[in-house]
Structures are given as C-alpha cells and as structure tokens.
Amino acid sequence: MRRAGPGFFDTATLTLAKKLLGTYLVRKLDGRLLIGRIVETEAYRGRDDPGSHAFHKKTPRNAVMFGPAGHAYIYFCYGNHNMFNIVTEKEGEAGAVLIRALEPVGGIAAMMKLRGTRDPQNLTNGPGKLCAALDIDKNLNTHGLIDSDRLYIALPYKNEKFTISCGHRIGIKQGLDKKWRFWIKGSGFVSRS
DNA sequence: ACAGCGATTGACT
DNA sequence: GTCAATCGCTGTA
Numbered sequence: 001m002r003r004a005g006p007g008f009f010d011t012a013t014l015t016l017a018k019k020l021l022g023t024y025l026v027r028k029l030d031g032r033l034l035i036g037r038i039v040e041t042e043a044y045r046g047r048d049d050p051g052s053h054a055f056h057k058k059t060p061r062n063a064v065m066f067g068p069a070g071h072a073y074i075y076f077c078y079g080n081h082n083m084f085n086i087v088t089e090k091e092g093e094a095g096a097v098l099i100r101a102l103e104p105v106g107g108i109a110a111m112m113k114l115r116g117t118r119d120p121q122n123l124t125n126g127p128g129k130l131c132a133a134l135d136i137d138k139n140l141n142t143h144g145l146i147d148s149d150r151l152y153i154a155l156p157y158k159n160e161k162f163t164i165s166c167g168h169r170i171g172i173k174q175g176l177d178k179k180w181r182f183w184i185k186g187s188g189f190v191s192r193s
Numbered sequence: 194a195c196a197g198c199g200a201t202t203g204a205c206t
Numbered sequence: 207g208t209c210a211a212t213c214g215c216t217g218t219a
Contacts, residue, residue: 042200051200061216078201079213085200098200128201171200191201 001026001154006146008153009070013088013095016069017043017182018164020086020097024105024154027134034110034134035154036102036124040183040190042169044085046094051175054094064142065094072151074131074141081128082137086145086153100127100170100181103189126191162186 001024009016020038027034044052046065053062053075064073065087073085073096089095102124104111111133112118124130131137136151145152163185168176170191183190 044200053200059217075200076215077199078211079199079215081199081201083200100200126201169200173199 001156004145004153004155006070008155009086009088009145010090011069011088013043013045013097014180016086016088017041017097017180020099020153021164021182021184022156022160022162024156025099025102025130025134026152026154027107027136028150029107029110029135032107032110035104035106036130036134037105038099038101039103039187040099040101040181042098042100042182043180044096044098044169045089049175049178051169051172051178051180052094054096055174058094062094065096067091067142070144070146072140072143072145074136074138074143076138077128082131083127084131084136098127099130101125101183101187101190102130102133103187104133121188125189 020041023038025036046054054065068091069088071087073087085096085098087096104123111123115133124133164182165185166179166182169181
C-alpha cells in the first residue's frame with residue numbers, strides 16, 4: 001500500500017469525505033499494524049455548518065479544525081467515547097471528516113482484545129468503537145497523518161468499484177438538512193444502513 | 194470552580 | 207425505528 005501524502009488531504013471537506021471511502025486507516029501499536037478499510041464518513045465544516053463544532057467560533061477544543069489539512073482532530077464525548085476526524089480545508093478555514101466505520105483488515109486479534117468482543121461485524125462499526133479498536137485517544141489529537149508512522153492513511157493499489165450512498169448525519173440536532181454522511185453501499189461494516 | 198451537555202452505544206419496541 | 211444512561215470535558219465565570 002502507498003501512503004497518502006499532503007496533496008491527498010488538501011482539498012474541500014465534502015470531497016475528502018467521499019475520497020476517503022475505500023482507503024485504509026493504519027495504526028501502528030507496539031510494532032504491530034492495525035488496519036481498517038474506511039467504509040463510512042461524515043463531513044463537518046465551519047461557519048456555514050450548524051452541525052459543526054466550529055460553527056460558532058474557534059475555541060481550544062476545535063482549534064485544530066482551523067489548522068492545516070491532514071492532522072487528527074480527536075475529541076472526547078458522552079463521558080467515554082473518542083471520535084476521530086481528519087482536518088481538511090486550507091489553513092484558517094474550519095473543516096474535518098469524521099471517520100464513522102471501518103472494515104477490519106489487519107491486526108484483528110488485537111482489535112478484538114481492545115474492544116472486548118470477537119464479532120468482526122461489531123468491532124469497528126461506529127466512531128467510538130473504531131477508536132477503541134485502534135487505541136485512538138486524545139494523545140493523538142493534532143497528530144500529523146502525513147509524516148508519522150503511528151497513524152496514517154494508505155491508498156489501495158487500484159481503485160475498486162463501489163457505489164457511494166449518502167444521508168443526513170447521525171447524532172446531531174442542527175444541520176440535519178445537509179446530506180453529509182457517506183458510506184459504501186452494501187458494506188456490512190457501517191454503523192447503520 | 195462548576196453547571197450543562199453531548200458528531201454514542203446498547204437495549205429495546 | 208426510539209430511548210436514556212453516563213461522566214469527563216468544555217466554556218464561561
């Protein structure tokens with residue numbers, strides 16, 4: 001697999017949300033690789049997006065969303081879940097793509113141990129679950145995905161064919177009119193169909 | 194210092 | 207599909 005470089009991330013939020021589908025999220029942990037194929041994403045923008053953390057203003061939490069593309073925005077929610085996003089857009093403009101579900105590809109035994117389940121379909125089919133399975137937490141917040149080997153995106157050698165479905169985003173109360181959730185149609189590893 | 198809250202999950206109809 | 211338990215973090219004071 002080849003690594004995604006700066007040019008891959010430096011694009012509009014909606015574009016990257018769709019472009020990330022079918023690519024691989026790679027986590028290096030204790031010398032082992034935990035790998036999942038991204039099958040579901042959501043786009044969050046800034047001033048024009050009432051559903052986004054960056055809608056109102058820049059704060060210490062959302063600051064990384066305003067920074068350069070290709071960095072991790074990880075936040076803690078509901079008292080026990082981490083959420084993993086990839087920052088988009090040019091510096092100064094807020095945007096990020098939430099990774100909502102993976103298809104487990106490599107290091108599955110380690111993921112099962114971290115998640116406490118042996119069901120492959122229930123391992124990484126949700127934003128909180130995949131962070132647990134890949135041991136992603138606030139220590140990796142602001143982490144650059146381009147120049148580190150602890151967490152990065154890898155691209156498939158040849159592009160597979162699949163259909164992208166879209167719908168409203170999950171779990172928010174504002175901005176439900178925007179159909180900014182994207183997933184690979186027919187995948188058995190999405191958080192909902 | 195602290196009140197309010199949530200980009201979920203798991204259980205349930 | 208709906209619902210609420212849950213608790214550390216965030217933002218404002």
